[in-house]
Amino acid sequence: MINSNKNYLITGCSSGIGKALTLSLLNSGSNVFGISRDNLKVQEIIEEYPDNFFFKSVDLGAPLDLGNAVEEFVAKYGKFNGMVYCAGKEETLPLSMYTPAKLAELFNINFNSLFEIFRLVSRKKSCEDMSSFVFLSSVMGELGQAGKTGYCATKAAILGLVKAAALEFSSRKIRVNAISPGIVDTPMAQQLFTLIDDSNKQAIIDMHPLGIGKTEDIVPLITFLLSDDSRWITGQNIKIDGGYSVK
Amino acid sequence: MTKEKFIADLQEQLELASALTADTNIKELEEWDSMGAMVLIAYVNENFGVGLNAQDIKEISTIKSLIEKIGVDKFD
Ligand SMILES: NC(=O)c1ccc[n+]([C@@H]2O[C@H](COP(=O)([O-])OP(=O)(O)OC[C@H]3O[C@@H](n4cnc5c(N)ncnc54)[C@H](OP(=O)(O)O)[C@@H]3O)[C@@H](O)[C@H]2O)c1
Numbered sequence: 001m002i003n004s005n006k007n008y009l010i011t012g013c014s015s016g017i018g019k020a021l022t023l024s025l026l027n028s029g030s031n032v033f034g035i036s037r038d039n040l041k042v043q044e045i046i047e048e049y050p051d052n053f054f055f056k057s058v059d060l061g062a063p064l065d066l067g068n069a070v071e072e073f074v075a076k077y078g079k080f081n082g083m084v085y086c087a088g089k090e091e092t093l094p095l096s097m098y099t100p101a102k103l104a105e106l107f108n109i110n111f112n113s114l115f116e117i118f119r120l121v122s123r124k125k126s127c128e129d130m131s132s133f134v135f136l137s138s139v140m141g142e143l144g145q146a147g148k149t150g151y152c153a154t155k156a157a158i159l160g161l162v163k164a165a166a167l168e169f170s171s172r173k174i175r176v177n178a179i180s181p182g183i184v185d186t187p188m189a190q191q192l193f194t195l196i197d198d199s200n201k202q203a204i205i206d207m208h209p210l211g212i213g214k215t216e217d218i219v220p221l222i223t224f225l226l227s228d229d230s231r232w233i234t235g236q237n238i239k240i241d242g243g244y245s246v247k
Numbered sequence: 248m249t250k251e252k253f254i255a256d257l258q259e260q261l262e263l264a265s266a267l268t269a270d271t272n273i274k275e276l277e278e279w280d281s282m283g284a285m286v287l288i289a290y291v292n293e294n295f296g297v298g299l300n301a302q303d304i305k306e307i308s309t310i311k312s313l314i315e316k317i318g319v320d321k322f323d
Contacts, residue, residue, distance in 0.1 A: 092289075093285070096260070097286060195298075
């Protein structure tokens with residue numbers, strides 16, 4: 001399961017799961033096209049991997065224009081072998097408080113930009129046959145929670161895309177899968193925990209029979225899905241949640 | 248924002264049947280529940296840039312105490 005000398009596009013490379021994945025891929029000798037907003041948060045990665053890390057600061061909450069950047073990467077490193085969309089925004093907002101603009105922004109970050117980058121990267125001229133695409137959904141893509149109408153809808157949209165796209169790309173042996181984590185200890189989860197009281201926090205932790213996850217629990221599943229070892233897996237949503245969803 | 252507008256807006260957002268006043272204890276409202284708390288947190292965050300956490304919600308009682316929690320200086 002070695003992903004060396006491969007080319008991957010990773011969104012959300014500056015934090016949490018995306019950052020851990022980016023470092024793991026760079027460390028194993030791959031080239032990474034990283035996308036997130038904040039240059040400062042990725043400064044260390046840029047310094048450590050000046051030749052293999054190609055970074056673009058992009059706001060995925062707004063309409064995208066990434067065609068040239070994708071071409072630039074391919075010209076420099078060769079075609080992509082896959083993409084992992086880790087960027088995401090968690091939002092707790094009652095339905096009554098949504099406006100069309102707020103919903104559009106959330107959908108842009110969690111789904112529309114994923115769709116657009118997938119479209120660009122999956123073109124024949126941009127990616128190899130047998131490439132692998134992995135998209136971060138969430139256990140909330142199949143379950144519901146009060147205050148999470150927007151978030152759940154964006155994560156469920158990913159699951160629909162994955163199934164149809166797996167069929168559309170099967171002739172090129174390109175695979176498309178989603179993974180759905182339970183709570184993973186990242187800045188996103190830490191932010192969520194500041195909003196709730198200790199007893200609720202403990203209740204959420206207790207809902208995960210194996211405890212809450214760490215980024216290093218998630219990265220091996222993604223690197224497996226990127227590798228040829230998973231060549232017969234496509235169109236799936238793989239839950240990785242310490243048992244959360246079977247309770 | 249004036250305190251009067253804040254109170255009127257909150258009444259609208261929480262979809263309350265009875266009128267809110269500065270002395271209303273928000274926790275004693277029939278409509279108060281965890282969704283109400285979520286609406287309140289979102290409304291205050293959007294209009295005042297103040298993020299109320301679980302502890303803040305625990306501590307507030309009357310609308311007056313909520314205004315103090317947000318910061319009296321933030322009102323006209
Ligand atoms: N952590 C969990 O418990 C959990 C559970 C289930 C699913 N997930 C999903 O897993 C994925 C990764 O989550 P995480 O916990 O690693 O999150 P995180 O630590 O908050 O990182 C989110 C990443 O997304 C980027 N991002 C956010 N908004 C962006 C925007 N508008 N434009 C460009 N980049 C943006 C951030 O970069 P900048 O801020 O630098 O732009 C950051 O790199 C997300 O899709 C999340 O929904 C997480």
